[in-house]
Amino acid sequence: MTSTPIRPSPPGDDAVTLHHFLKKMVEGWGGGLDRRATFWILYLPPLLWLGAFFLIPLLLMFAYSFRPDMRGDFFQLWQPSLNQYIKLASTGSYWRLLWTSTQMAFFISVSAILLSYPISYFLAFHAGQRVGFYLVLLLVPFWTSYLLRVMAWKLMLGTEGVINSFLIYMGLIQEPLTALLYNRNAVVLTLIYVWIPFAALPILAALQRIDRSLFEAAADLGARPIHQFLRITLPLSLPGVLAAFFMVFIPTVGEYVTPLLVGGSRGSMYGNIIQDFFTKAANWPFGSAMSMVMLTGTLILVAIATRLINLKDLLE
Amino acid sequence: MTPFRNSLPLKSYYFGLIALLYLPIVVLFLFSINANTFLSFPLQGLTLEWYQKLLASEALVRSARASVIVALGSSLAATVLGTMVALLMIRYRFRSKGLLVALATLPLIVPYIVLAVALFLLFSVLNIDRSLWTVGVAHTIVALPYVLLIVGSRLAGFDASLEEAAMDLGANYPTTLRRIVIPMIAPAMVSAWLTAFTVSFDEFALALFLAGTQPTFPVYLYGQLRFANRLPIMIALAVLLMIGTLTLVLIAERVRRAE
Numbered sequence: 001m002t003s004t005p006i007r008p009s010p011p012g013d014d015a016v017t018l019h020h021f022l023k024k025m026v027e028g029w030g031g032g033l034d035r036r037a038t039f040w041i042l043y044l045p046p047l048l049w050l051g052a053f054f055l056i057p058l059l060l061m062f063a064y065s066f067r068p069d070m071r072g073d074f075f076q077l078w079q080p081s082l083n084q085y086i087k088l089a090s091t092g093s094y095w096r097l098l099w100t101s102t103q104m105a106f107f108i109s110v111s112a113i114l115l116s117y118p119i120s121y122f123l124a125f126h127a128g129q130r131v132g133f134y135l136v137l138l139l140v141p142f143w144t145s146y147l148l149r150v151m152a153w154k155l156m157l158g159t160e161g162v163i164n165s166f167l168i169y170m171g172l173i174q175e176p177l178t179a180l181l182y183n184r185n186a187v188v189l190t191l192i193y194v195w196i197p198f199a200a201l202p203i204l205a206a207l208q209r210i211d212r213s214l215f216e217a218a219a220d221l222g223a224r225p226i227h228q229f230l231r232i233t234l235p236l237s238l239p240g241v242l243a244a245f246f247m248v249f250i251p252t253v254g255e256y257v258t259p260l261l262v263g264g265s266r267g268s269m270y271g272n273i274i275q276d277f278f279t280k281a282a283n284w285p286f287g288s289a290m291s292m293v294m295l296t297g298t299l300i301l302v303a304i305a306t307r308l309i310n311l312k313d314l315l316e
Numbered sequence: 317m318t319p320f321r322n323s324l325p326l327k328s329y330y331f332g333l334i335a336l337l338y339l340p341i342v343v344l345f346l347f348s349i350n351a352n353t354f355l356s357f358p359l360q361g362l363t364l365e366w367y368q369k370l371l372a373s374e375a376l377v378r379s380a381r382a383s384v385i386v387a388l389g390s391s392l393a394a395t396v397l398g399t400m401v402a403l404l405m406i407r408y409r410f411r412s413k414g415l416l417v418a419l420a421t422l423p424l425i426v427p428y429i430v431l432a433v434a435l436f437l438l439f440s441v442l443n444i445d446r447s448l449w450t451v452g453v454a455h456t457i458v459a460l461p462y463v464l465l466i467v468g469s470r471l472a473g474f475d476a477s478l479e480e481a482a483m484d485l486g487a488n489y490p491t492t493l494r495r496i497v498i499p500m501i502a503p504a505m506v507s508a509w510l511t512a513f514t515v516s517f518d519e520f521a522l523a524l525f526l527a528g529t530q531p532t533f534p535v536y537l538y539g540q541l542r543f544a545n546r547l548p549i550m551i552a553l554a555v556l557l558m559i560g561t562l563t564l565v566l567i568a569e570r571v572r573r574a575e
Contacts, residue, residue: 035489042404043416046397046460050419054457057434058426064437074441115333122330126323134330136569141337143565144558145518147534151541151554152340155347162343196337254427257521261541271429278433278525284440287433295430302425 058295065288084289094273094290098297101270104184105252108191109199109245115192116200117241121233123200124207135204142197150261153190157181157262182264190262191252199244206240207233239309246305253301254294270294341558348552353545366552373549379536380553383517386448386532390455391512395505397456398463398512403497405464406471407479417464424461428521431457436525446528454522459512466511466572470504471497503571510568514561533557 066080088094119138127134141149156162157180164176180186210233218228256271263269274294277287351361371377401420405413423431435454439446478500482492498505520534527535537554540546 038489042400046401049397053453057438060437061434118329122326126326147520148554149340152344156343254429256429274429291430291433
């Protein structure tokens with residue numbers, strides 16, 4: 001990797017291949033460039049791309065949330081107004097939905113962590129040589145298409161779905177249970193399922209960083225296993241647990257696909273209402289204001305998370 | 317030495333949960349070879365009919381092809397742009413570095429619904445028709461942070477002295493990049509590219525907002541969910557694609573870990 005073998009060109013072969021030609025061109029083009037000039041070549045494309053398709057759209061959405069209504073061209077002069085935010089602030093149902101979504105996300109994150117902690121513990125301390133294989137086995141479901149896994153739950157929970165037909169076949173119920181699909185519980189169940197492997201990763205990283213000699217020292221001093229766990233393992237794994245919490249909580253608050261598929265109208269989350277204002281209801285300024293509230297909330301959460309967690313520790 | 321020497325309960329728990337995690341995937345697979353159009357127990361019979369009918373469904377194949385095109389284009393663009401940011405992040409010092417890196421990682425955090433809405437507004441205000449192009453553009457944005465993380469961590473693991481040596485020996489910086497740096501980070505770039513490909517290929521939340529008349533596969537699948545009799549064919553293709561993307565991810569992991 002450090003040295004490129006120098007291949008002598010076959011004698012008498014002066015034909016310019018395309019590869020050669022391109023190489024010469026690139027060399028000629030790069031010939032006059034120093035590190036500073038290269039900087040601009042590396043700097044401008046990503047900056048312009050992210051500016052045009054990430055930053056400007058978000059700023060545009062910010063501007064749009066101050067439009068009084070949908071009438072007229074965006075580029076013509078219009079009077080900014082706080083109407084959308086006033087309407088949003090004074091309508092209790094939106095805040096209640098945001099609060100419900102937050103509660104759901106909290107419950108989902110905590111459940112996913114509780115369910116995945118023993119898995120991480122097993123992988124960190126008991127999997128031995130096979131830890132790589134066990135880890136891949138855990139991650140394969142996470143790597144398969146998100147939409148498909150959510151859809152699989154729809155097939156399982158539906159009135160003609162797997163669970164109902166199985167229960168009927170077993171003779172446990174006569175009529176299919178309709179309460180399984182199209183409500184908040186279905187959304188919560190599906191999302192916990194989706195996040196379990198993901199939540200296990202940061203916890204595993206934290207557990208693997210624990211110095212094993214601490215356990216020997218504790219055992220030498222007479223600490224029983226349960227005390228070793230409570231006094232060493234658990235406290236030292238908390239950064240991983242916290243990271244897992246935020247890694248699950250933040251995307252879950254903004255979720256709209258899972259409620260769309262398994263939640264139905266009773267299982268809607270805040271994100272679904274934003275979607276409605278851009279599709280069915282066609283009130284973009286109000287949808288933008290709702291979206292701004294969600295973006296601001298997310299950024300505040302991220303700010304809190306980065307204060308609490310040293311991300312570099314976990315990535316190493 | 318670790319507390320709790322008996323590993324059997326933990327091991328059983330691990331395999332129990334693994335079984336639960338695979339259950340929906342198994343259900344999907346069973347559904348694709350089930351003779352009936354809805355899945356109920358006991359199974360009525362097995363068939364490969366749905367897989368045979370697959371290719372005859374023109375709209376379905378077209379949507380799958382659309383997804384491949386979008387994923388190819390966006391993953392290549394994301395790999396190039398993300399590698400550029402990674403090089404700047406690890407090998408350069410400049411005042412706006414924090415800003416650029418923040419801008420490149422934030423798409424990982426901003427909820428997809430917010431980004432979808434924002435891009436939807438951008439394209440509407442500029443009178444750009446929504447199409448596979450607009451979906452592809454959105455996917456480069458969300459795939460870029462993955463590339464930055466994968467390539468950046470690889471780059472950080474290499475000593476800059478190799479590059480300095482090359483430059484001391486008279487190579488200019490672009491040559492050093494091409495001959496020393498790029499070959500060094502090539503495995504990470506391949507891994508990042510495959511990751512970006514699968515990110516785009518499975519993506520639904522943005523595509524639903526930004527796809528025009530030509531849907532990508534996830535969007536098409538979503539639109540067809542209402543028609544129960546079409547479902548087994550959709551699932552059959554979904555299973556095939558799932559195997560495809562999973563293979564890519566496993567290759568990406570292999571490449572990344574082989575270093």
